[in-house]
Amino acid sequence: MEQRKRVVEKDAPLKPDDLIVITGAGGFIAGNLALHFKRKGFKRIRAVDKKPLYEWYLHVPGVQNLSLDVSRAEACHRVCEGAAEVYNLAADMGGMGFIERNRVECLRSILINTHMVEAAWRAGARRYFFSSSACAYNTLRQQDPKVRALKESDAYPAMAERGYGWEKLISEMFCEEYWHERGLKTFIARFHNVYGPHGTWDGGREKAPAAMCRKMIEAMARKDFQISIWGNGEQTRSFMYIDDCVKGIDLITHCDALIATPINLGSSELVSINTLVGKVEKIAGKKLKRHYDLDAPQGVAGRNSDNTFIKQVLGWEPNTPLDQGLAITYQWIKEQYYNRMAGKRVGVG
Ligand SMILES: NC(=O)c1ccc[n+]([C@@H]2O[C@H](COP(=O)([O-])OP(=O)(O)OC[C@H]3O[C@@H](n4cnc5c(N)ncnc54)[C@H](O)[C@@H]3O)[C@@H](O)[C@H]2O)c1
Numbered sequence: 473m474e475q476r477k478r479v480v481e482k483d484a485p486l487k488p489d490d491l492i493v494i495t496g497a498g499g500f501i502a503g504n505l506a507l508h509f510k511r512k513g514f515k516r517i518r519a520v521d522k523k524p525l526y527e528w529y530l531h532v533p534g535v536q537n538l539s540l541d542v543s544r545a546e547a548c549h550r551v552c553e554g555a556a557e558v559y560n561l562a563a564d565m566g567g568m569g570f571i572e573r574n575r576v577e578c579l580r581s582i583l584i585n586t587h588m589v590e591a592a593w594r595a596g597a598r599r600y601f602f603s604s605s606a607c608a609y610n611t612l613r614q615q616d617p618k619v620r621a622l623k624e625s626d627a628y629p630a631m632a633e634r635g636y637g638w639e640k641l642i643s644e645m646f647c648e649e650y651w652h653e654r655g656l657k658t659f660i661a662r663f664h665n666v667y668g669p670h671g672t673w674d675g676g677r678e679k680a681p682a683a684m685c686r687k688m689i690e691a692m693a694r695k696d697f698q699i700s701i702w703g704n705g706e707q708t709r710s711f712m713y714i715d716d717c718v719k720g721i722d723l724i725t726h727c728d729a730l731i732a733t734p735i736n737l738g739s740s741e742l743v744s745i746n747t748l749v750g751k752v753e754k755i756a757g758k759k760l761k762r763h764y765d766l767d768a769p770q771g772v773a774g775r776n777s778d779n780t781f782i783k784q785v786l787g788w789e790p791n792t793p794l795d796q797g798l799a800i801t802y803q804w805i806k807e808q809y810y811n812r813m814a815g816k817r818v819g820v821g
Contacts, residue, residue: 478652480728483598486556491516493555495542495588496562498528500671501603501717505559506532508718520551521562526817529670543583548591558592559601559721560585565636566677568702571607572769575635585643593656600656601725602647604734606664607637611772617708617744619774624662624734624781644734651732659725664738664777668714668797669804680745681711681798684752685805691760693809699760703770705746710776712739713797716790723786730785738777739790751795755802
């Protein structure tokens with residue numbers, strides 16, 4: 473059935489004392505998002521995560537931090553009360569190793585968005601953001617390392633990543649229908665691998681850039697100068713620096729042309745995992761002996777972000793060069809590693 477177009481009414485611009493709610497804020501991206509809004513001068517930010525407060529990566533001064541499980545409807549209503557805007561980034565997730573081995577946990581994240589979008593709508597929030605993923609794309613289009621970059625229409629016909637990707641796809645659909653049927657302005661970004669400081673770097677949920685930095689630091693500490701790489705290293709990906717990610721979330725959520733319209737938020741700088749390792753070697757100033765673990769999880773053969781649409785709508789795309797972002801990330805992980813060795817508390821995952 474053809475979708476009837478809903479008229480987009482103008483809403484009031486966000487004021488500094490409007491309440492912004494951010495879920496998953498004990499984690500990487502949402503923690504950095506809370507920091508972004510705080511730096512922009514917003515005074516009322518409610519940050520929520522199920523982790524106990526001492527495990528959060530970032531404690532942003534002046535932000536209300538709540539330790540609540542938003543897969544439960546009651547908690548979502550409490551969290552969304554009085555919100556002008558809601559950013560839902562809470563999910564059980566991790567790198568390839570995690571999402572391939574924990575499909576049930578990933579699928580259960582459906583409860584989070586299902587209850588959060590309903591609670592945001594009931595609370596009368598003006599805008600609702602959902603963090604989707606490139607894993608929502610049809611995996612059959614990602615079987616060659618020399619990929620054609622993924623454009624937004626490549627999600628359908630659907631053949632998403634099992635578990636994690638299907639949860640994202642159906643949550644996207646919830647967001648789209650809350651606009652079409654109920655008039656809540658929803659925004660959906662499909663993130664492509666995000667990296668940077670204050671992210672997971674150890675413990676099994678870390679993604680490739682953090683994992684490669686940590687493995688290099690460990691190899692240097694052990695003085696054996698060896699590294700294990702999942703797969704043959706020819707898999708290709710693009711990696712978006714965290715500052716681009718939070719800027720993109722803000723731009724997307726305040727663009728009425730993007731209501732209920734999934735959009736790529738990722739870098740289009742495609743590299744193989746071998747190239748990524750080479751970049752880490754250059755930063756550390758040390759070449760490592762590479763061992764390839766062909767039985768390890770490796771995900772799709774290649775994946776890149778087609779940024780035609782975001783450039784057209786926002787006149788911008790994530791543009792921090794990988795060399796630059798990786799150098800900052802490497803230093804941050806090194807600091808975490810040696811702090812932990814010195815017996816200090818650090819967040820890992
Ligand atoms: N990091 C990436 O490269 C990437 C790529 C694609 C999509 N995403 C999406 O972006 C979002 C944020 O990812 P991230 O990298 O910051 O991950 P993260 O694991 O660092 O943060 C997610 C946070 O959500 C919290 N959470 C999980 N279940 C919860 C619940 N029931 N109630 C409250 N909090 C809960 C976790 O405790 C965690 O702190 C997720 O939705 C993720 O799927 C991330």
